[in-house]
Amino acid sequence: MTWTARLQGEAQPQAADEQPSLHLGPGRVIGRRIQRLEDPRLLTGQAPFVADVNLPGMVHAAIVRSPAAHGYLRTIDAAEALGSPGVQAVLTAKDLDELGVGEMPVHWLRPGQRNVSNPILATDKVYYVGQPVAVVVADDAYAAEDAAELVSLEIDPLPAMVNAEEALQPGATILHEEWETNLLAEHIASGGDVDRQFEHAEVVIAERFQIQRQAGMPIETRGAAATYDPLTGELTLWVSTQMPHLVKTDICQVCGWPGHKVRVIAPAVGGGFGVKEPPYPEEIVVCVLAKQLARPVKWVEDRREHFLASVQAREMTWDVELAADGNGRILGLRGRVIYDVGGHASAQGIGVPIVGTGMMLGPYDVQHMRVHILGAVTNKVPAGAYRGFGRPQATFVMERLVDELAARLNLDRAAVRQRNFIAPHAQPYRNALGHVYDGGDYGRTLDRALRQIGYDVFAARQAEARAQGRLLGIGFVTFVMEAGLGPSEQIVRGGHMTGTYETVLIRMDPSGKAVVYCGSSSQGQGHETTLAQVCADRLGLDPERDVVVVLGDTATTPYSPASAIGSRVGMVGGAATFLAADRIREKLVKLTAHLLEANVGDIEISEGLAYVQGSKDRALTIQEVATAACLGSNLPDGMLPGLEVSETFDPPVSTFPYATHAATVEIDPDTGGLTILRYVVVQDCGTMINPSVVEGQIAGGVAQGIGGALLEQLVYNSDGQPLTTSFMDYLLPTAVEIPDIEIVHLQTPAPDIPGGMKGLGEAGTVAPAAVLGNAVADALAPFGIRVTTLPLDPDRLWRAINRRGDGAS
Amino acid sequence: MSTVDLASSTRRVRIEINERAVEAEVEPRLLLADFIRERAGLRGTHLGCEHGVCGACTVQLDGEPVRSCLMLAVQADGRSVRTVESLGRGGLHPLQRAFIECHGVQCGFCTPGILMSIEPLVQEGRTLTREEIRHALSGNLCRCTGYQGIIAAVELALSWAHT
Numbered sequence: 016m017t018w019t020a021r022l023q024g025e026a027q028p029q030a031a032d033e034q035p036s037l038h039l040g041p042g043r044v045i046g047r048r049i050q051r052l053e054d055p056r057l058l059t060g061q062a063p064f065v066a067d068v069n070l071p072g073m074v075h076a077a078i079v080r081s082p083a084a085h086g087y088l089r090t091i092d093a094a095e096a097l098g099s100p101g102v103q104a105v106l107t108a109k110d111l112d113e114l115g116v117g118e119m120p121v122h123w124l125r126p127g128q129r130n131v132s133n134p135i136l137a138t139d140k141v142y143y144v145g146q147p148v149a150v151v152v153a154d155d156a157y158a159a160e161d162a163a164e165l166v167s168l169e170i171d172p173l174p175a176m177v178n179a180e181e182a183l184q185p186g187a188t189i190l191h192e193e194w195e196t197n198l199l200a201e202h203i204a205s206g207g208d209v210d211r212q213f214e215h216a217e218v219v220i221a222e223r224f225q226i227q228r229q230a231g232m233p234i235e236t237r238g239a240a241a242t243y244d245p246l247t248g249e250l251t252l253w254v255s256t257q258m259p260h261l262v263k264t265d266i267c268q269v270c271g272w273p274g275h276k277v278r279v280i281a282p283a284v285g286g287g288f289g290v291k292e293p294p295y296p297e298e299i300v301v302c303v304l305a306k307q308l309a310r311p312v313k314w315v316e317d318r319r320e321h322f323l324a325s326v327q328a329r330e331m332t333w334d335v336e337l338a339a340d341g342n343g344r345i346l347g348l349r350g351r352v353i354y355d356v357g358g359h360a361s362a363q364g365i366g367v368p369i370v371g372t373g374m375m376l377g378p379y380d381v382q383h384m385r386v387h388i389l390g391a392v393t394n395k396v397p398a399g400a401y402r403g404f405g406r407p408q409a410t411f412v413m414e415r416l417v418d419e420l421a422a423r424l425n426l427d428r429a430a431v432r433q434r435n436f437i438a439p440h441a442q443p444y445r446n447a448l449g450h451v452y453d454g455g456d457y458g459r460t461l462d463r464a465l466r467q468i469g470y471d472v473f474a475a476r477q478a479e480a481r482a483q484g485r486l487l488g489i490g491f492v493t494f495v496m497e498a499g500l501g502p503s504e505q506i507v508r509g510g511h512m513t514g515t516y517e518t519v520l521i522r523m524d525p526s527g528k529a530v531v532y533c534g535s536s537s538q539g540q541g542h543e544t545t546l547a548q549v550c551a552d553r554l555g556l557d558p559e560r561d562v563v564v565v566l567g568d569t570a571t572t573p574y575s576p577a578s579a580i581g582s583r584v585g586m587v588g589g590a591a592t593f594l595a596a597d598r599i600r601e602k603l604v605k606l607t608a609h610l611l612e613a614n615v616g617d618i619e620i621s622e623g624l625a626y627v628q629g630s631k632d633r634a635l636t637i638q639e640v641a642t643a644a645c646l647g648s649n650l651p652d653g654m655l656p657g658l659e660v661s662e663t664f665d666p667p668v669s670t671f672p673y674a675t676h677a678a679t680v681e682i683d684p685d686t687g688g689l690t691i692l693r694y695v696v697v698q699d700c701g702t703m704i705n706p707s708v709v710e711g712q713i714a715g716g717v718a719q720g721i722g723g724a725l726l727e728q729l730v731y732n733s734d735g736q737p738l739t740t741s742f743m744d745y746l747l748p749t750a751v752e753i754p755d756i757e758i759v760h761l762q763t764p765a766p767d768i769p770g771g772m773k774g775l776g777e778a779g780t781v782a783p784a785a786v787l788g789n790a791v792a793d794a795l796a797p798f799g800i801r802v803t804t805l806p807l808d809p810d811r812l813w814r815a816i817n818r819r820g821d822g823a824s
Numbered sequence: 825m826s827t828v829d830l831a832s833s834t835r836r837v838r839i840e841i842n843e844r845a846v847e848a849e850v851e852p853r854l855l856l857a858d859f860i861r862e863r864a865g866l867r868g869t870h871l872g873c874e875h876g877v878c879g880a881c882t883v884q885l886d887g888e889p890v891r892s893c894l895m896l897a898v899q900a901d902g903r904s905v906r907t908v909e910s911l912g913r914g915g916l917h918p919l920q921r922a923f924i925e926c927h928g929v930q931c932g933f934c935t936p937g938i939l940m941s942i943e944p945l946v947q948e949g950r951t952l953t954r955e956e957i958r959h960a961l962s963g964n965l966c967r968c969t970g971y972q973g974i975i976a977a978v979e980l981a982l983s984w985a986h987t
């Protein structure tokens with residue numbers, strides 16, 4: 016029995032686990048719980064990660080990073096380092112300038128945004144501890160690290176600015192003096208006439224929420240290895256990234272190199288979660304060095320560096336108000352959010368709060384909102400993507416407000432939600448900001464989740480426990496998210512300087528086997544398996560034996576502008592695979608009809624055969640048909656030889672997967688420790704290509720959400736020194752903290768996406784902070800505590816319980 | 825005060841790795857993990873933190889799981905090490921098969937360390953509750969799976985060990 020088999024499921028996919036192995040054809044492989052094709056090489060330690068790339072003559076880079084949070088960089092003295100054993104070179108911004116290497120582009124721009132690119136190595140100023148300043152190259156990594164310590168930096172320190180809200184106050188220390196402000200960019204997310212709603216509201220809930228700095232924290236750190244062939248002028252880079260094609264685009268742009276001479280490969284990648292979304296300075300630097308030294312160069316980030324130099328996320332302060340009538344009907348939402356950008360924009364600019372705020376009204380039928388988004392620079396690591404991309408914060412804020420509204424009106428929290436949900440028949444629904452949802456029955460997921468967790472009997476259990484001095488709470492949250500980033504046209508107009516389409520190339524040779532080429536990369540999501548399933552499904556093939564998926568190599572795969580971000584590969588890559596495979600199928604059908612002298616309409620393809628419907632004796636194997644197509648003789652009129660199809664899918668719309676999460680918790684009043692008793696997810700992500708993969712994505716996302724809600728916090732002191740630079744200070748959840756996650760599926764295929772997938776990758780992370788926030792508020796209701804600040808760690812909860820209602824929590 | 829130049833003095837060590845003797849001249853500061861990866865060329869042992877918390881680097885030293893990032897190669901001199909590459913030579917180990925069956929792998933970076941931590945429990949044929957399995961896994965971080973598939977895989981492998 017697999018763990019998934021224990022989970023309750025309604026609307027389980029038609030093709031269930033017990034299918035005999037040969038039952039292949041359209042609708043029979045999509046939806047099946049097949050085992051992952053990538054597992055054997057990962058389980059045997061054979062999958063190559065970047066750190067495993069070793070080439071003859073390879074040298075190793077170590078990065079000299081700023082020890083100061085803020086200051087003028089006066090001199091860099093590398094003389095001693097250069098004399099250290101095994102050292103080959105030291106590189107600084109001056110060298111890059113002489114080589115004509117430019118700056119890292121910011122990919123998400125808003126009108127008036129103050130920086131559109133960032134230096135690769137610090138020039139005259141440093142903005143955060145960990146900022147790359149110089150690079151030392153030596154024969155081995157130990158020697159490079161030793162020598163890096165010998166590079167001496169003279170920095171005139173400036174006061175550090177570590178609070179985004181203070182950074183926007185008059186008189187604040189300015190980081191980028193030429194801007195004359197610390198405001199990177201701003202945006203107003205607005206729709207309807209919200210102020211009018213507040214004029215006649217019977218209830219207004221005003222609250223301030225603070226969400227802490229966190230990070231995706233993949234277990235594999237970043238890394239890059241490059242080699243340059245002086246004879247051909249070709250450069251190859253292996254890099255632990257989510258976006259190999261974008262890394263290549265940036266290298267070509269920044270270094271002025273031609274695209275056909277640069278190859279970027281994302282090998283096995285040990286988790287991404289947004290951290291490995293943007294191209295990074297170190298990736299450019301190893302390429303430049305490989306060319307300059309004419310030797311392969313490798314750099315592997317260590318964990319401490321990861322805490323100092325890989326994008327961080329989530330930190331926001333919200334001041335918001337919710338207006339409602341006396342029955343709990345929500346009328347409008349308004350307020351302000353300040354986003355802590357860090358030392359300079361990462362590739363994503365202020366995209367994170369824009370995306371989060373964009374779906375803040377979620378499943379509720381509310382047409383009035385206005386949120387002013389301000390992104391302020393601070394002397395901390397640049398902030399960027401982390402799975403969920405602003406949605407966990409916005410959901411925490413909105414869902415805490417809804418619970419507070421219910422409490423204020425003394426109404427049942429579930430009833431208030433049901434009262435405000437968009438009715439299924441009102442779909443497609445245009446929200447206040449213009450997003451058009453593609454269907455959803457939010458009330459059904461809430462009902463189902465509450466049934467699963469036993470909401471109706473919980474109040475009695477809670478009262479009983481309270482009588483014994485025990486603190487139990489329940490929390491639940493329904494959310495809808497935008498997935499897939501929408502059409503290229505729309506997102507580029509919104510300032511995101513990459514498209515959102517995906518191109519898939521499928522090749523079949525005379526053996527009748529298929530190879531699927533997709534420019535996305537995988538960081539553990541199982542894309543090799545799921546794309547193989549989609550291809551096999553359309554072509555009557557066995558996904559394990561007959562299909563190979565090639566990902567993440569720019570030399571062999573079609574250009575992919577967005578790659579593995581935005582919950583899009585299963586949906587957009589899946590749809591492109593679906594379309595490409597269907598075109599191969601169409602050709603196979605036509606050719607079979609010709610060869611068997613039958614009508615095209617009578618040909619079926621399944622089980623590795625192409626045959627005349629109803630008479631399987633009139634059949635050819637796919638191999639025979641493929642051989643005929645590749646031979647190129649005896650083809651029907653007008654058919655060209657070959658079996659190679661490339662299809663581009665640019666999503667016509669975004670998709671809107673939705674879910675309800677519910678949890679019960681117990682808080683120990685003596686220690687403030689929180690135990691999650693049960694955690695339930697009812698998810699509709701459209702068609703599931705492989706339910707086991709879907710469940711793995713949900714569970715992993717929920718675990719990250721739980722970590723962010725309860726444990727994880729990146730801390731800086733007032734000098735801008737990071738205090739959390741190891742796994743001893745920054746606590747990731749272990750198997751002990753994560754409960755069994757019970758998953759129920761609903762499946763409503765996305766109407767506008769071939770295959771019907773809605774996207775899922777980020778969904779698990781969106782709700783846990785809100786769910787646990789609501790559960791804690793419920794557990795601590797007798798103390799009159801407002802839950803407004805994360806994380807909900809034992810210290811915060813204990814203080815809240817013992818100070819009784821000062822809002823500390 | 826006398827100082828020792830750690831970088832310049834080297835020592836010869838001989839470590840048996842997966843039943844093969846690997847001998848090399850090493851600096852005393854060389855980590856066992858780096859010895860395994862760079863000198864023995866076995867890349868299945870991964871480094872996730874190099875400070876003893878994540879467990880990705882776990883190998884077995886004389887049969888006991890240890891963190892190879894917290895040990896020096898010289899400390900393992902004359903001893904015997906098993907890495908993930910030793911598992912299931914000539915066919916997958918039951919624990920590996922259970923991971924496949926239960927979708928216990930996502931990115932797979934943490935996986936070798938988890939296998940080497942848990943394999944002795946399977947070998948001993950231990951009977952563990954789910955809570956005990958959670959505790960047995962608590963020294964290994966996984967950021968992808970939420971541990972669900974891993975716990976199920978360990979449960980399954982232990983149940984096989986009993987039949």
Ligand code: FES
Pocket residue numbers: 870871872873874875876877878879880881882891892893894
């Ligand atoms: S690398 Fe050894 S415990 Fe993390």
Ligand code: FES
Pocket residue numbers: 234285286539928929930931932933934935965966967968969
């Ligand atoms: S599978 Fe990625 S860290 Fe465990």
